[in-house]
Each structure stands twice: as structure tokens, then as C-alpha cells.
Amino acid sequence: MLFNSVVFLFGFLPVAYVVFWLLRSTRARHVWLAITGYVFYGYWNPRFTLLMLFSTLVSYLAGLGFLRWSDPRHRKLCLVIPVVTDLSLLGFFKYANFGLGTLGATLDLLGWHVHLPHLDIILPVGISFYTFHTISYIVDSYRGVIRPTRNFFEFAAYVSLFSQLVAGPIVRFRTIEEDLETLGRSDRTRWLGRGISFFTVGLVEKVVVADSLAAFVDPALAHYHTLSTLGAWAAMLGYTFQLYFDFSGYSSMAVGLGYLFGLRIPQNFNSPYKALDPSDFWRRWHISLSTCLRDYLYIPFGGNRHGTRKTYRNLMLTMLIGGLWHGAAWTFVAWGAYHGALLALYKRFGARWDRLPAATRQIGMFALVVVGWVLFRATSFGMAMGLLHAMFVPTAGAFVPQPVLVIALLAVAAWWGMIGPNVYQMNHELTWRRQIVVTASFAASLALIIGSPFSPFLYFQF
Numbered sequence: 001m002l003f004n005s006v007v008f009l010f011g012f013l014p015v016a017y018v019v020f021w022l023l024r025s026t027r028a029r030h031v032w033l034a035i036t037g038y039v040f041y042g043y044w045n046p047r048f049t050l051l052m053l054f055s056t057l058v059s060y061l062a063g064l065g066f067l068r069w070s071d072p073r074h075r076k077l078c079l080v081i082p083v084v085t086d087l088s089l090l091g092f093f094k095y096a097n098f099g100l101g102t103l104g105a106t107l108d109l110l111g112w113h114v115h116l117p118h119l120d121i122i123l124p125v126g127i128s129f130y131t132f133h134t135i136s137y138i139v140d141s142y143r144g145v146i147r148p149t150r151n152f153f154e155f156a157a158y159v160s161l162f163s164q165l166v167a168g169p170i171v172r173f174r175t176i177e178e179d180l181e182t183l184g185r186s187d188r189t190r191w192l193g194r195g196i197s198f199f200t201v202g203l204v205e206k207v208v209v210a211d212s213l214a215a216f217v218d219p220a221l222a223h224y225h226t227l228s229t230l231g232a233w234a235a236m237l238g239y240t241f242q243l244y245f246d247f248s249g250y251s252s253m254a255v256g257l258g259y260l261f262g263l264r265i266p267q268n269f270n271s272p273y274k275a276l277d278p279s280d281f282w283r284r285w286h287i288s289l290s291t292c293l294r295d296y297l298y299i300p301f302g303g304n305r306h307g308t309r310k311t312y313r314n315l316m317l318t319m320l321i322g323g324l325w326h327g328a329a330w331t332f333v334a335w336g337a338y339h340g341a342l343l344a345l346y347k348r349f350g351a352r353w354d355r356l357p358a359a360t361r362q363i364g365m366f367a368l369v370v371v372g373w374v375l376f377r378a379t380s381f382g383m384a385m386g387l388l389h390a391m392f393v394p395t396a397g398a399f400v401p402q403p404v405l406v407i408a409l410l411a412v413a414a415w416w417g418m419i420g421p422n423v424y425q426m427n428h429e430l431t432w433r434r435q436i437v438v439t440a441s442f443a444a445s446l447a448l449i450i451g452s453p454f455s456p457f458l459y460f461q462f
Contacts, residue, residue, distance in 0.1 A: 037160025
């Protein structure tokens with residue numbers, strides 16, 4: 001089910017909202033949130049709700065184990081068994097065919113021609129995100145950062161929370177625990193206006209900006225080999241803003257939905273295209289993922305505590321894994337390596353970079369990010385090399401259809417993404433003037449939803 005669908009906006013959401021606030025107790029609201037999460041997820045494919053339920057049960061029982069045992073041996077088992085289980089499920093569904101394909105290609109290079117099967121596997125939507133939720137809960141419980149809950153429905157509601165289930169933000173239990181435990185005392189009107197405003201801004205980001213950009217980006221990149229240098233840059237600039245507004249829009253809607261149900265979901269984007277350097281970019285882009293990579297990979301690897309060379313190694317390992325998390329393809333690994341190299345170079349030469357004017361650093365960092373998105377978007381290294389060649393070697397070819405409209409779209413997206421305020425910098429107090437703006441924005445988005453083809457969020461594939 002999509003946030004930007006009629007069935008969600010006028011069917012699922014009103015029912016979920018009204019019943020939630022008619023219920024009075026915290027336990028009843030936990031149960032209802034868990035039910036709505038499974039209905040929301042099962043709308044796509046009911047079979048995979050069993051997979052999420054299994055992962056939830058394993059992690060919940062591990063939490064009970066931490067409460068019961070204090071000796072290192074049992075605690076280590078409560079850590080290792082569920083984490084290995086969760087990663088095994090993720091590995092099978094997301095990376096099995098990738099691993100088989102890579103193994104087959106490697107054997108071919110060695111002269112061993114072995115036929116390996118291609119498994120008929122459907123990737124469950126959102127499995128990467130809810131796996132991150134369960135693993136972060138287990139690791140934080142093991143570290144003593146949180147006290148595991150005994151309330152199964154509280155934990156089930158946390159894992160299956162429909163507002164951020166399939167594409168984030170990655171919400172750690174400690175971030176939302178207080179709100180979950182006080183749901184019975186929540187005030188329906190406290191964050192109502194803020195929730196509506198956040199959701200509507202996110203809907204505009206997705207439906208008006210991202211989907212409008214997709215209308216020329218997708219056809220252009222489908223025929224990337226015909227693009228001129230200007231056409232290649234226009235297509236990649238369009239994709240750069242499409243990806244941002246698509247994912248930022250989802251996150252904004254998730255935050256708004258959280259407010260509607262008395263839950264504070266953390267910020268996931270902070271104007272990343274205003275970043276001045278690689279470290280600044282990762283403090284602003286997909287914040288919930290970058291902080292998880294830092295806390296659960298980079299710091300355990302050793303962080304910057306053991307000398308310069310090991311710091312570079314830890315940065316590279318973290319970003320390689322982060323790239324692979326995004327998808328089962330070597331292009332994603334290369335994208336992770338690219339950003340790992342940028343972070344390492346900035347650590348080495350950052351003092352010189354920081355002496356440049358702020359505008360120069362912002363434009364330079366933005367250009368580096370656009371180049372990285374070529375690897376992220378490409379379906380093969382051939383496509384990536386073709387696009388990069390067209391972008392940096394003067395090439396004749398096609399531009400894009402309706403150039404005046406495309407340039408206008410890019411200008412609006414560039415202003416909002418690189419200069420204008422993000423959703424957290426906006427005023428969400430619903431005065432009567434803002435109510436008119438919000439209503440008009442929602443109506444315009446709804447008109448586009450009804451009149452446009454099916455448009456899933458880009459991050460659903462991860």
C-alpha cells in the first residue's frame with residue numbers, strides 16, 4: 001500500500017486513525033498499531049507478514065533472554081542467535097541470487113564452467129528496514145542502552161509501525177520508547193496540525209516534484225546511450241533531485257503520520273544538497289541509516305581510534321557495507337566505495353578544502369554527489385561508464401523532450417533542494433492562511449495521484 005494512493009488516503013488511514021483514538025488504553029493502542037501495520041504490509045503480499053512476524057518473535061524472545069540472564073555466555077547467545085537469524089533471512093531473500101551470480105562469474109574466469117541455478121525469489125518490500133529495527137533493538141539491549149520490553153504488542157507495534165515500515169526512517173527503539181509507553185495518555189490534538197502539515201509537504205515532495213521529474217528522467221535514462229553531454233547532465237540532475245524529493249517526501253509523510261498517532265519519528269533529511277563536504281553530506285542524507293552505520297559498524301570496527309590507516313579502512317568497510325545494503329549489485333558496492341573514498345580524502349585533505357568559500361564547497365560537493373548517483377542509478381557498469389563518458393566528454397546526441405519545462409522543473413527542484421527550507425525549517429502552525437495553503441497543496445497532489453499512473457517510492461526496492 002502506498003501513502004500516495006487513494007486506498008490509503010481515503011480507506012486505510014481514516015479507519016486506522018479513528019479506531020486508534022477511540023481506544024483508550026496503551027495496550028489496546030499497541031494492539032491496534034500492530035494490526036494496522038500487518039494489514040498495511042499484507043496489502044502487498046500477505047505471505048510475507050509471516051516473515052516479519054517470525055523476525056519479531058525471535059527478537060522479542062531475545063529481549064526476554066536479556067532480562068532473564070546476566071551471565072556473559074547466555075547474553076552472547078541472545079545476541080548472536082537472533083542477529084544471525086535476521087541476517088540469514090535478509091541474505092537469502094536479498095542476496096542469494098547476487099551471490100550465486102558472482103560465484104558463477106568467478107568460476108568462469110577461473111575456467112570452471114559450472115551451471116548455478118537462479119532462484120525464483122521475491123524480495124519482500126521493506127525487509128532491509130525492519131531487519132535494521134530488530135537488530136538495533138537486540139544490539140542496544142545487549143549493550144544495556146535500553147531495557148527490553150516485556151510487552152509483546154509494544155514491540156510488535158514498533159517493528160510493524162506502518163508509517164515507516166517499508167522505507168524508513170530507521171527508528172531505534174530507544175528513540176520512540178517513551179511515546180510508545182505513554183500512548184494511552186496521548187492527546188489527539190497536540191500534534192494534529194503538525195502531522196497534517198508534515199504529511200502534506202511530503203506528499204507535494206513526492207507527487208508534485210519527484211514524480212514530475214521522473215516523467216523525463218526515466219525515459220531519458222532508459223535510452224542513455226542516445227544522450228548528448230547536456231542531455232546526460234540534465235537526466236542525472238533530474239535523477240539527483242528526483243531521488244531526494246522521493247525519499248525525503250516519504251520520510252516527511254512518515255513523520256507526519258507519526259505525529260497523527262502520538263509518535264515522534266526522528267528527522268531523516270536535513271537539506272543534504274546544502275552539504276559543504278562529504279562528512280556534512282552524511283550528517284544530512286538518510287540520517288537514520290548513516291547514524292546506524294556509524295554506531296553499529298564504524299565504531300565497532302575501531303572508528304578513528306587506532307591510527308590513520310585503520311581509520312581509512314574502517315571508513316571504506318562501513319561504506320562498502322552501506323552500499324551493499326542498498327541493493328544486490330556491484331554498482332551499489334562501487335557507489336559505497338566511492339563515498340568511502342570521498343570521506344577518506346576529506347579526512348586527509350579537509351583542512352585545505354575547508355579554506356575554500358562556502359558556495360564553492362557546496363557546489364563542488366553537489367557535483368561529487370551527482371557523479372556518485374550515476375553508479376547508484378545505473379543498472380550495470382556499462383551504463384555507468386556510458387553516462388559518465390557522455391557527461392565529461394563532449395558528446396553529440398539528444399537532449400530531453402520539452403526542454404523549457406525540464407529546465408523549469410530543475411530550477412524549482414534546485415532552489416528547494418539547495419537553497420530553500422526543508423520540512424523541519426518550515427512553520428507548521430496551521431493558521432487560517434496556512435490551512436488554505438495546505439488544503440490547496442493536498443488537493444493538487446490528489447489530482448495528480450488520480451490522473452497519473454502508479455508511482456511507487458524509489459526506496460521500496462531497497
